[in-house]
Ligand SMILES: O=C(O)C[C@H](O)C(=O)O
């Protein structure tokens with residue numbers, strides 16, 4: 284095989300997967316948008332997502348800044364050289380990282396040191412299987428860390444909050460899957476897709492659950508029992524009211540695919556792989572002689588994302604209160620904000636995520652953070668030829684990971700706003716009230732939408748120590764739109780949605796499958 288050409292084909296597959304959402308996923312998102320009433324938070328969030336998908340394709344830049352764990356599933360003819368293919372794939376991954384199509388996402392598990400090229404022990408994931416065809420089929424999944432954190436595995440029998448006992452039967456499985464959707468709330472960037480495996484062991488169960496994500500969204504399960512379970516879950520999980528980004532709404536789940544594997548008599552696992560709306564999976568069929576792409580998978584028709592809708596930044600017209608603010612913020616400005624307001628932010632924001640929060644607890648900040656805005660974000664950055672940093676993608680990361688640190692940091696540095704996604708807990712809510720600060724929920728995954736708001740990169744700290752995603756970037760933003768979901772009066776939309784969705788979950792406790 285022409286390996287140089289094979290590498291180019293893989294590079295193209297990586298770029299397309301990261302930047303151009305497949306047709307079936309686009310259709311599912313457009314259907315979800317059509318179900319929401321205009322002007323609601325869910326509709327605004329979905330319109331922003333639609334904008335973002337279009338922008339990513341136009342800019343050939345990552346849909347979401349977290350380009351995930353590159354996972355290649357390859358079927359190849361007998362005799363194809365897997366060692367050489369692996370080498371070519373690794374080279375293509377490193378090149379896509381250098382060009383800002385993937386974020387450098389591979390870090391040492393203990394020190395957090397970033398390898399800078401997405402390579403390292405266990406990365407990327409490459410699985411080969413032989414088949415009796417002449418072509419090579421390569422499927423790629425770029426599944427981000429936030430939704431990966433929402434995967435869950437149950438061992439039956441177990442007790443589930445709201446649902447009671449899940450026995451070792453189909454109805455027990457039903458309860459586990461409903462609970463899996465509930466426990467994700469908006470944190471895995473709902474509306475999401477789930478792949479489920481009933482049975483197997485802890486490893487094969489998760490593996491098979493993830494493989495279900497390669498099924499087209501609109502396909503039908505060949506197993507009638509599993510088909511019925513999928514239909515049940517799609518209908519009832521969408522009654523939980525978690526909605527897009529956990530803002531409430533009609534659509535919580537965009538797809539549910541279930542498989543089963545035989546298990547040992549002693550074990551009964553239900554494994555659930557949760558994928559965000561930014562469901563980046565694509566595939567190609569490659570000619571095993573030339574290394575050229577013969578055709579694309581998941582691209583049955585072009586599904587253009589419409590322009591000119593009422594997205595978050597345009598929310599003013601719809602009855603939502605929109606407040607335009609420029610940093611640094613005053614206590615008065617912040618105390619005036621209420622849950623549900625849309626804030627349009629201008630001025631300087633400081634990115635900071637896991638490494639920075641841990642650091643700031645017992646160190647000084649290199650910049651004065653009083654009145655400042657911390658943005659939970661790990662952007663994709665590349666240096667242009669003139670040596671200036673360019674933002675390639677910059678959406679929010681899951682904020683709850685900073686819950687152990689955030690309250691102390693707000694108090695210590697006088698921060699007035701925290702931007703992230705998925706909401707935070709009681710400790711932070713208390714600090715917001717005490718100090719006069721707010722939590723702003725940006726639209727998770729909308730990395731092009733937010734990168735477009737960055738007017739200038741004014742500096743960076745801790746780049747060497749923490750690496751690109753974890754560094755503290757000073758970003759000057761314009762028209763950065765986010766929703767107040769936790770205010771300085773003790774209100775939290777996340778608490779409310781969690782409570783109401785729990786009540787809806789509990790209504791589904793009665794047995795359905797005998
Ligand atoms: O790492 C990130 O930028 C985001 C992550 O995928 C998340 O959802 O929290």
Ligand code: SF4
Pocket residue numbers: 347348349350351426427428429430470471472559560561678679680681727728729
């Ligand atoms: S930020 Fe959201 S959309 Fe992006 S990878 Fe994480 S869960 Fe997915």
